Amino acid sequence: MATKRATINDVASLAGVSIATASKALNGRQDVRAATRERVLAAAAQLSFQPNALARGLLSGQTRTVGLLTSDSVGRFGIPVLLGAENAFGAGEMAVLLCDARGDAIREQHHLRALLSRRVDGLIVVGESTDPRPSVSKDLPVPVVYAYGPSEDPEDVSFVPDDVGAAAMAVNHLLALGRRRIAHVTGPTHYKAARDREEGARLALEAAGLPQAGQTLSGPWSQRWGRHAAEMLLMSEPEIDAVFCGSDQIAAGFVEAARERGRRVPDDIAVVGYDNWEVLSTETRPALTTVDMNLESLGRTAAQHLFAAIDGKATPGVHKMPCQLVIRDSTSPPGIS
Amino acid sequence: MATKRATINDVASLAGVSIATASKALNGRQDVRAATRERVLAAAAQLSFQPNALARGLLSGQTRTVGLLTSDSVGRFGIPVLLGAENAFGAGEMAVLLCDARGDAIREQHHLRALLSRRVDGLIVVGESTDPRPSVSKDLPVPVVYAYGPSEDPEDVSFVPDDVGAAAMAVNHLLALGRRRIAHVTGPTHYKAARDREEGARLALEAAGLPQAGQTLSGPWSQRWGRHAAEMLLMSEPEIDAVFCGSDQIAAGFVEAARERGRRVPDDIAVVGYDNWEVLSTETRPALTTVDMNLESLGRTAAQHLFAAIDGKATPGVHKMPCQLVIRDSTSPPGIS
DNA sequence: CTCCTGGACTTAAAGGTTTTCGGAAACGTA
DNA sequence: TACGTTTCCGAAAACCTTTAAGTCCAGGAG
Numbered sequence: 001m002a003t004k005r006a007t008i009n010d011v012a013s014l015a016g017v018s019i020a021t022a023s024k025a026l027n028g029r030q031d032v033r034a035a036t037r038e039r040v041l042a043a044a045a046q047l048s049f050q051p052n053a054l055a056r057g058l059l060s061g062q063t064r065t066v067g068l069l070t071s072d073s074v075g076r077f078g079i080p081v082l083l084g085a086e087n088a089f090g091a092g093e094m095a096v097l098l099c100d101a102r103g104d105a106i107r108e109q110h111h112l113r114a115l116l117s118r119r120v121d122g123l124i125v126v127g128e129s130t131d132p133r134p135s136v137s138k139d140l141p142v143p144v145v146y147a148y149g150p151s152e153d154p155e156d157v158s159f160v161p162d163d164v165g166a167a168a169m170a171v172n173h174l175l176a177l178g179r180r181r182i183a184h185v186t187g188p189t190h191y192k193a194a195r196d197r198e199e200g201a202r203l204a205l206e207a208a209g210l211p212q213a214g215q216t217l218s219g220p221w222s223q224r225w226g227r228h229a230a231e232m233l234l235m236s237e238p239e240i241d242a243v244f245c246g247s248d249q250i251a252a253g254f255v256e257a258a259r260e261r262g263r264r265v266p267d268d269i270a271v272v273g274y275d276n277w278e279v280l281s282t283e284t285r286p287a288l289t290t291v292d293m294n295l296e297s298l299g300r301t302a303a304q305h306l307f308a309a310i311d312g313k314a315t316p317g318v319h320k321m322p323c324q325l326v327i328r329d330s331t332s333p334p335g336i337s
Numbered sequence: 338m339a340t341k342r343a344t345i346n347d348v349a350s351l352a353g354v355s356i357a358t359a360s361k362a363l364n365g366r367q368d369v370r371a372a373t374r375e376r377v378l379a380a381a382a383q384l385s386f387q388p389n390a391l392a393r394g395l396l397s398g399q400t401r402t403v404g405l406l407t408s409d410s411v412g413r414f415g416i417p418v419l420l421g422a423e424n425a426f427g428a429g430e431m432a433v434l435l436c437d438a439r440g441d442a443i444r445e446q447h448h449l450r451a452l453l454s455r456r457v458d459g460l461i462v463v464g465e466s467t468d469p470r471p472s473v474s475k476d477l478p479v480p481v482v483y484a485y486g487p488s489e490d491p492e493d494v495s496f497v498p499d500d501v502g503a504a505a506m507a508v509n510h511l512l513a514l515g516r517r518r519i520a521h522v523t524g525p526t527h528y529k530a531a532r533d534r535e536e537g538a539r540l541a542l543e544a545a546g547l548p549q550a551g552q553t554l555s556g557p558w559s560q561r562w563g564r565h566a567a568e569m570l571l572m573s574e575p576e577i578d579a580v581f582c583g584s585d586q587i588a589a590g591f592v593e594a595a596r597e598r599g600r601r602v603p604d605d606i607a608v609v610g611y612d613n614w615e616v617l618s619t620e621t622r623p624a625l626t627t628v629d630m631n632l633e634s635l636g637r638t639a640a641q642h643l644f645a646a647i648d649g650k651a652t653p654g655v656h657k658m659p660c661q662l663v664i665r666d667s668t669s670p671p672g673i674s
Numbered sequence: 675c676t677c678c679t680g681g682a683c684t685t686a687a688a689g690g691t692t693t694t695c696g697g698a699a700a701c702g703t704a
Numbered sequence: 705t706a707c708g709t710t711t712c713c714g715a716a717a718a719c720c721t722t723t724a725a726g727t728c729c730a731g732g733a734g
Contacts, residue, residue, distance in 0.1 A: 368712060398719080
């Protein structure tokens with residue numbers, strides 16, 4: 001806690017010039033003599049002057065601030081997106097106003113109003129799942145970009161991970177290893193993520209002219225379900241040589257149960273997970289090959305496109321961002337593991 | 338994207354009153370007739386008027402905004418604190434400006450300036466570990482509260498988890514179960530958290546008049562280290578009947594390795610973890626008894642004290658917040674598991 | 675000498691809101 | 705009628721900065 005804040009008026013007085021001249025000197029504009037500029041800069045430093053962003057924003061109509069509205073920031077998915085966005089902004093001079101609506105539509109509305117009254121230049125909406133969510137952009141005076149969870153309105157700008165493509169990539173990886181009896185265990189089908197990943201797996205198998213080993217098994221996203229699914233699958237389809245799991249949790253449970261049943265991973269069964277949730281994917285034995293959705297990069301991209309939208313040129317539509325397969329021991333070719 | 342924003346001037350014109358009257362009506366002040374107030378409110382609704390927080394803040398000097406400066410928001414510890422703070426603020430009408438300095442002092446200084454120029458009413462600094470960090474509060478025109486990682490300056494306001502007390506609580510729990518040969522495995526000793534937890538364990542054992550089983554084993558916070566420590570410990574101190582681990586990751590590794598060596602948990606060895614990181618603590622078998630640092634509550638408390646400090650009355654010093662022991666199967670009394 | 679040019683600086687307005695103070699109208703009382 | 709009181713409303717200042725427009729002066733061209 002210290003003294004009162006200095007205004008440009010104080011700086012001008014101390015330097016013996018008018019506030020207009022002080023302003024010009026501080027902002028590096030032309031028509032001010034070098035000696036005068038020196039005096040002003042010295043005065044500003046001495047008073048540790050900080051221009052008042054409120055006054056500046058009031059005048060220019062730009063606050064260099066964006067709102068980040070999340071439905072569930074506690075989620076593992078929101079955080080990396082948030083960080084990516086924050087980093088993209090931080091690079092420049094933007095600041096991020098964070099609001100967590102906790103899945104409550106009316107709280108969201110409330111936060112929306114608060115953000116608008118603070119005159120944010122734009123808005124990023126982070127979904128809690130990849131399921132489309134109601135648009136918030138109608139009649140808003142600022143541009144909006146959706147990240148992770150797309151808007152229902154195709155006119156909005158949305159960035160989502162390419163779950164279908166990533167699942168196909170995962171299955172193709174298994175196929176390239178020579179596996180031919182590939183099963184799929186995933187999360188609840190009311191998640192678009194689960195449906196998309198199944199779809200991707202199906203497409204890859206079809207392209208290879210192979211049937212899927214058994215039906216897709218759908219359950220909670222949990223490790224427990226992974227174990228349970230493994231037990232069922234090893235019973236009904238004892239000859240599988242690979243499994244693609246819809247999450248790292250499921251994969252970790254699967255690996256554990258498979259090992260307990262005497263199946264070696266990856267020698268007997270290769271396993272691919274999803275999410276690259278490091279605490280699981282790198283600590284299980286063997287470490288998991290898994291899909292990384294590059295969420296931080298997705299968040300960064302969303303932020304950059306928000307800049308573009310603020311500057312006038314938006315690119316409407318749902319943009320699918322590529323994912324990445326992180327290859328670890330759970331799919332090492334036999335003999336190398 | 339829609340029409341231009343309405344100002345109070347537009348509202349006043351539409352209602353046929355002066356802006357002064359409009360302001361009074363909108364802010365629920367006294368000297369305005371009921372009928373007039375109605376007209377103004379109707380006009381404001383029709384124009385969907387939002388008062389410009391910049392102008393208001395410029396005048397009042399209060400922005401109803403706080404800055405949240407984190408050193409490492411990707412960390413598991415920063416996030417819950419952040420959420421707790423955000424929730425405490427969100428309850429009122431406060432907004433949170435989020436900045437991530439990523440452990441870089443000069444970036445931190447940069448963000449600090451940006452926050453001050455935006456005229457935040459206060460600041461929360463979230464540490465990445467419980468080690469004291471340099472104070473940022475000298476000569477700042479706004480109050481600052483430190484959460485998780487305390488300030489080095491005892492005049493500042495800091496909130497930290499009571500690691501010593503929690504560790505003692507964990508060991509006392511083991512003692513109450515009748516365990517007498519208790520070992521301790523924890524993280525790197527250059528972390529204050531590791532030293533505090535060891536200290537708490539030592540105090541509890543001393544109070545019970547018991548020696549610790551073996552030396553404290555110190556290594557990385559990882560699951561791998563937990564496994565390794567278990568192997569060493571079961572070799573050198575084969576008769577231990579309990580272990581207190583400095584993190585859930587270590588505990589998970591310990592449980593795994595112990596089971597592989599034929600020790601039953603909790604029957605032969607009871608295990609207590611730390612952090613209550615749910616993906617580990619509830620999914621290991623058996624589920625882990627562990628210390629929950631109540632970080633979200635800590636963040637909320639920090640935010641509430643920041644309010645107090647803004648309103649004038651700060652409470653300097655390092656405040657130790659109580660933790661909580663979450664009891665699960667890894668310490669169930671034999672026979673119940 | 676006048677006029678013009680351009681540099682260096684100042685004045686004043688603008689941006690949206692709150693608040694203080696004063697004014698006007700209506701009404702009651704002497 | 706004169707005067708005081710109450711109730712409602714408006715004018716204007718203040719918050720801080722940026723910028724367009726204006727002033728002043730020296731010096732060069734005609």
